[in-house]
Amino acid sequence: MSAITWTKSAEDGPARTGTLKTPHGEVRTPAFMPVGTRAAVKAVDPTDLVALGAELILANTYHLMLRPGESLIEEMGGLHGFMAWERPILTDSGGFQIFSLDPEIDEQGATFRSVYDGETLRLTPEESVAVQESLGADIIMVLDVCVGLPAPREVVESGMWRTLRWAERCLAAHSRDDQALFGIVQGGVDADLRKASAEETAALGFPGFGIGGLSVGESAGERNLALEAAVSGLPDDRPRYVMGLGDTEGLLEAITRGADLFDCVIPTRLARHGRVLTRQGDFNLKISAYETDEGPLDPECGCHTCVTHSRAYLRHLVRTGELSAHRLLTIHNLAYTMDLVAEAARAITESRLAELMDEVRRRRRVSPSQADAL
Ligand SMILES: [Zn+2]
Structure with a gap:
């Protein structure tokens, strides 16, 4: 039994609306998540977010594992207690931030430098899950390999298969049954790779799915085709989260194609x-x-x-x-x-x-x- 369930209430073509049930409450979808990178949505506080009607916010594993560290947050009651936010939280895996830091990646994990003090750090799929279990969000994400676009097909394809292998390792490492672990679909703007990634990730049985590796340099048309291909390989009864998307037209285009959850720093930045x-x-x-x-x-x-x-x-x-x-x-x-x-x-x-x-x-x-x- 998953920690979360999603129930569809209406549809209009591929677009759908529904309710996500989590241990910290319900989220009506489609939903936009304000981004609280360092356990704070910049310039506002939880009271403002409640007044705005935010039902789900995002926090960032990469930044929080470096400052103040996941152990401190766990000791302070997890993210919910630490930041006094009683509603649902999603943490990303750190994949996107790490891969923007030009890391060295091998089959076991990623080696990268801290943006805070330049220290060399290592993150594996298992460690990403362990950090996210300490942070205690309702929804956590697998560590994925995010490729900047444009990129040669073989680079996109090898990143896609490695993401899948890492997803299996994250599933094996995940132990908290009050958190839902989402898989992540990769595959760049290649429709065949996107569909294959979606089908293979879905076959692993995740309760929900991120669609990653978009808004990284592709055109809106390419993004829409990639989204359609990804959605075609995902089950109809699980939530789909398009990572890093939040401009007006992009949101509506993705909702039209059957996406349910979004996050983006654009509105706040x-x-x-x-x-x-x-x-x-x-x-x-x-x-x-x-x-x-x-x-x-x-x-x-x-x-x-x-x-x-x-x-x-x-x-x-x-x-x-x-x-x-x-x-x-x-x-x-x-x-x-x-x-x-x-x-x-x-x-x-x-x-x-x-x-x-x-x-x-x-x-x-x-x-x-x-x-x-x-
Ligand atoms: Zn206003």
């Missing part, structure tokens, strides 16, 4: 640079056009920031470097992204996801002056 996501298009709050603008960031948004403050005031905070600017813009960009995904869920229930996609695209078409500002 843009917020810290004064960039605002809205239903009418994205804009840079620093430009002079907003100097005396009394309106909210997005007139259709009900978040704390939009209900309370004007663009003029928020622009002033950004321009003077006030710390509250980070929090207030992060709250809005997360609200926008989670509202978009919730709207997609409603559209699936009403069989009008394609219409929603058209409408979102039409409304966001950026005017020339806004394009200059971004």
